[in-house]
Amino acid sequence: MQRVPMTAEGYEKLKKELDHLLKVERPKNIKEIEEARAHGDLSENAEYHAAKERQSFIEGRIRELQSKLAMAEVVDTSKLDPNKVAFGAKVTVFDVETEEEKVFHLVGPDEADASNGKISCTSPVGRSLIGKEIGDIVVVHAPAGTIEYEIVDIRFE
Numbered sequence: 001m002q003r004v005p006m007t008a009e010g011y012e013k014l015k016k017e018l019d020h021l022l023k024v025e026r027p028k029n030i031k032e033i034e035e036a037r038a039h040g041d042l043s044e045n046a047e048y049h050a051a052k053e054r055q056s057f058i059e060g061r062i063r064e065l066q067s068k069l070a071m072a073e074v075v076d077t078s079k080l081d082p083n084k085v086a087f088g089a090k091v092t093v094f095d096v097e098t099e100e101e102k103v104f105h106l107v108g109p110d111e112a113d114a115s116n117g118k119i120s121c122t123s124p125v126g127r128s129l130i131g132k133e134i135g136d137i138v139v140v141h142a143p144a145g146t147i148e149y150e151i152v153d154i155r156f157e
Contacts, residue, residue, distance in 0.1 A: 003071060004110065005075050005121065006072040007077075007088050007108065009111075013111075033051045082154065084132065084133055086130065087108075088105075088107070090106075091155075093149035096150060106121045106129065108121065124141060128149075132151055133154075134152065
């Protein structure tokens, strides 16, 4: 089984979602199925079919989250070299072409959310930043083209 790197924050978020599904959504769905079943003929009962569909989604998501949590390897960033970009780092970069600063938080693939600055350590940008230091120029070969960044700051929080 291949371990997947994950921040402590990302691990807790997945655990919280799993807990919510198990303790709130699943019992609520079971009641919905019971109520819909009480209405009689199941072949034409839209509420029953919707509740069964929701049950399928909930059970699938529970299995998915359990699998992700089982494969997760929570990385302790306090033991990493603070002078080099590594998993879990918040990296401030200067885009050489647009002359804008951006902040990237390197996270695991399951935590990535580009709109919030969280990029996967396995993405083209993430792979290019890993191992670099402040002042280094990084050339990223992304699907959108080639981008040059200068690393301005590295923080582990």
